[in-house]
Amino acid sequence: MAATAPRTHAAQFPAAVKNVLVVVGELQDARATARIVAGMHAREAIRIHLLAVETPPSGYARFFLRDIDYRKVQEAEGLEKLAPLRGELEAAGIPYRFHVEIGPWLATISRFSREIGCARIVVGANPGHALRDLLLWHDCWRIRSHLRRAGSDCPVVRREERARSLEAALPHRAPRPH
DSSP states (O other), rough: OOOOOOOGGGHHHHHEEEEEEEEOTTTOOOHHHHHHHHHHHHHHHHHEEEEEEEEEHHHHHHHHTTTSSSSHHEEEEEEEHHHHHHHHHHHHHOOOEEEHHHHHHHHHHHHHHHTTTEEEOOOOOOOTOOOHHHHHHHHHHHHHHHHHHOOOOOEEEESSOSSSSSHSOOOOOOOOOO
């Protein structure tokens, strides 16, 4: 008769499995972002949360949209944003959870990352398009700055970042002879 392992209490899982939040937007290349997430998934035990944030219409716009259920429209748009990355992750056999939140962009990302106990936030990359990649770098910087002001030290990554500082990422040069 084989011995069975004792059941592990659910409270023990969060320390071993880290939550990674992937902020999904239209500027990302789904394949490049999926490669980043797949690399993380291969190296460590992570729970992946895909998040699309839809900004609510202003009060003035809501006046004109009063006959339209704009929440349903925004949820559908959020699901549309999630579709390419979801397809890539499903093709790779990587499990994930997805969420569409409606609210101010930075505040919603900050709130959601706190709610799930986020260990890392991935903004993604677009290596084939320099301007979009630059805008993603800017989004990464904005999220990181907002989180720091809120007192969070959750790292925000844009691509496969092994180096922790700019100096470590720069190529080493030999000292110039005098």
